[in-house]
Amino acid sequence: MNTSAASIPSDSPPAEKGEDAGVRSGSASPVVLARGLTKVFRDFWMRPRARAVDAVDFEINRGEIFGLLGPNGSGKSTTIKMTLGLLKKTSGRLAVFGKPPTDVSIKERIGYLPEESYLYRFLNARETLDYYAKLFRLSDRVRRKRIEELLEMVGLTAVQHRPVGEYSKGMQRRIGLAQALINDPEFLILDEPTTGLDPIGTRQVKDLIVELGRRGKTILLSSHQLSDVEDVVDRMVVLYGGKIRASGTCDTLLAETSRSVIETEALDEETIAELTAVLERRAKRLDRVSPARQRLEDLFVQLVEQARRDRLSNAGAAHGGATAAFLRREAEAASAGGGELIERLIGGRRADGGEEEGEEMPTEAGAEAAREDEGAAVIGGLMGGDGEEGEGEGRREAGGDVGEADAAPAGPDADMISSLLGGEGGEGGEGDEGGEGSEAGDGDEKRGDERR
């Protein structure tokens, strides 16, 4: 997926923002367009009480996952509510699918998961989905099929006949997510989607978000769980006091150009000393060498997966199943033609004739294997043993559409890295110069796979 190349200061002229906003080449008008969007809450006497959103400009393009970040009271929820027509803007312009947010027709294409699960306590899960499906005028057959698939997907099949009022918070979030997807929306608004979910559920939601993003859905994600946002979004804005303080991709916003991180296999003391000496010759300092750590989330997921394999029991909601078939429908249609090539490039392992991507939500074992492949490819590229061809291969398998990109990462430290590895990087370094643009463009693809 294409993304923007650089962060955009909030006071930049709109034209520049538009150019740099990373509109997908050949894409239609943005799904959401906000210009000078302002919301002022007034009291009973119409006196201004709070300026919740202050002259905000942003666009959400088709097919991207857009993050909305900010502390409490920054205007995130207000912005979302204005997008849905639950609040009326005070001034500025706001268009969703080119129409005012209060237009009923655009709601056909939107799915919304609010911050809390506002559900009818007296309905059970099936009745809840049935009710919301009828609001979309879905036929009986389609409705029944989707309900079955969604209940399976969110792991509530076994408890579908219990009133929602008896559900735990996590179960209510699941059914809330299911109702947001019942109409197979083009534009999905998720406000704190992982609240109340355990790490497994959180992982599955993130996987679902990424998968939906790959299927061309446009997603607006608002969350306090910064690590969750970082893992999945293409672009984001950070709000504070109703204003945009920063916007751009994760790479552009989070990149710390003054430092470099190198991951290697385990190093002995002698090697570390050599590295330190090399760096000192370059007037650089080695700040830290420590064993790699997996994330706590990864450990948790491993343990649960193991327990599942051992068939240990667990009351309450089951963990989710495969992504609902109707949500995967676009991928199946695409793979019938030229989309198959793209899917192979994205899916990596599918080129080996393995399982089709999307058959089930990615498991930890599968993700682990993917990371191993990627790791081997990167190291292989760094070693430069096979030259450009090997490095290029490695990067494609990592999930990036590399195009003409060559092996090693671009940038001023390429020579250094090459010298660390015994001078072989010089050859690899020469081949590195051309790939910056497309690598940055592919950064998101890689991120989605690597950080899982």
Next chain:
Amino acid sequence: MSLGERLNALGRLQRSRRFKVVASAVVLVLAAAAAVTVLYFAQDADPELRSAVEDAAAARVELREASEAAENRLTEEVRGLLDEYQRLEARVGALRLERLESGDSAVTPQTLDWLLPAIGVGAAGAIAAVWIGLSLTYLGVAFLALVVAAPLILLGPGTRGVGLLVAGMAPLVVLLLTLLEVARLALSPSYPLTAIAKNVLNEAVRMRISLVFIVVLLLLLAVIPLVLDEDQPLNYRVSQWVQYGGGLGFAVLALLTVFFSSASVAFEQRDKLIWQTVSKPVAAWQYIAGKWVGVMTLNLVLLSMTAGAIFIFTEYLRNQPARGEIAAFITERGYDTRVLPSLMTDDRRILENEVLVARRSVEPTMPTFAEAMDSEAFQEVLRSRVEARQANQSGLEITEAVREEIAREVYDEAWLTVLRAVPVGAGRRFVFEGLEEVAEGGGDERLTMRYRIQAGSNDPSAIYRLGFRINGTPWPQPSNDPNATAIAEPGVQQVALDAMQRMSVPARLVNDEGVLNVDISNIPPNRWTLVFEPGDLEILYPVGGYELNFAKAVAVMWVKLGFIAAIAIAASTFLSFPVAVLMAIVALFAAESAGFLSSSLGQFRALTDDEEIRPVRVVVRLIAMPIAWFFESYASTKPVERLTTGRVLTWGDFGSAVSWILVWTGVVLAAGVAIFRKRELATYSGS
């Protein structure tokens, strides 16, 4: 598995297609077996019993024809046929008993006439219950009722009432569940309005706020029959039942409508449930209309259940013995009054002709204002009133407008009252017009004259003597009817003051022009002038049956509930729950009292006799007049009162009432939609 989960599982089982198919097959097999068994025994019916039944049926037909030919009079021929019919009926009964005691078949081909269709209807009903998905529920309710009620009834008189209460609630619960399921099926289409309406229905039966009212309604309908005094005349008990069942039932439903309608909309906003609805493609009008349709559907279900209970129990009471009867429609002398209506006891006659009937009311024709102005006596009174006014207000110029205003006052406040008064020793003629259809019918059809007199201080111990002549004929006259009240003096009645009286008048006394002239005289030694207030003197005659009247009355009640629901829903779009309830209850109260308000405003003047303005009264009138006007169509039709007094709700009244109420309902709902569209639903100012 908890009890609730087991019940839910059973519920899902009875809704499964496989269960429905199997259960239907079982029902069909059982019905076929029953039919074959009956047919088998019918083949053995002996000729003597068969012949006796045929003879009795023929005698009944002959008796009815003879009675009609004799204009329902008990002639010698009719009496003879009646005796013969009774003898043949007794013989049939004896033969059946004899067969049963000896173990032989008592089933005759005549029995098949009703037994086989009954088996068919029963089977059809059972299959319908299976396919609605409530067969096990019905069995469960019946079993529970039997288990709880039977011991209570059998234990003794102390617990018998409670047992009957429980037993009475069982069919009501079954009826309620059936109607709810049918309503849910009707709201199944995949469309926002029906989806929201169906959700409202689910909310009603699963949330406490409405369940309380439903249970109260069920209890009321089950308890009222138990508190009817069996020593009272049957017609009085039936009137009481219809009045309490209909009136209290409507009151409970009206309160349910207010609370539930307000809660359904206000709580969704408070709890933010509405966010997930309006973020779907649901227009504001669909949301509001869906809520209203849901409440109306609930009201339709509950009102149908109430109406069904009232109707069924009324029919049950109708088939109980009235005063002077040994069995329903059988007099103490053994006459079957279904065959000979002229022999009905007073209690039975009032019940059949004045309560369970639809009658039109005609009041005496009063002169219009223009006609009064042409009267010399009126002009005399007007002159003296004008002079008095001039004396009170020196400088008052008597223009035509002022004169007309004074004339209107005289007409409204005094003239009509004078025309309704009968001084002591004098008489007055009251003309009842528009009785052409009665004149055409003729014969011995009975009209009812209802009247109530007021005199002096209405001393409850006073008895007044009134003379009556109807189109020149003194009435009432003595009759041969052994059950009729004895008449000491033709054309004279002795009546108490301020008590409603009734007099039966034969249709043949109406002249060919459809006019009934009733001359009433105030016979000395009565002390005071007697007066008939408006509505206290009328002629009533039957124009239709009770059943259709009942259906129209229920329909008007339903439409009225719709109006109340619209007010509650519209209020809840912008008010919190308690405030919306308060507003809706005030509206309900105003609507129910609008009739009284309208009539009172006619007398509530903002000007004193000296033409001074009373500011408070001006303000009160300014507030009260729009309220009375707005709710006039709601208040003008009182369906329960019509039923209890046996008055017809004409199609004109029905159409007018329903149309105007629906128009105002639409206006209120439209206002609710307009408010809802302007609302910012994500800001909520309530608690």
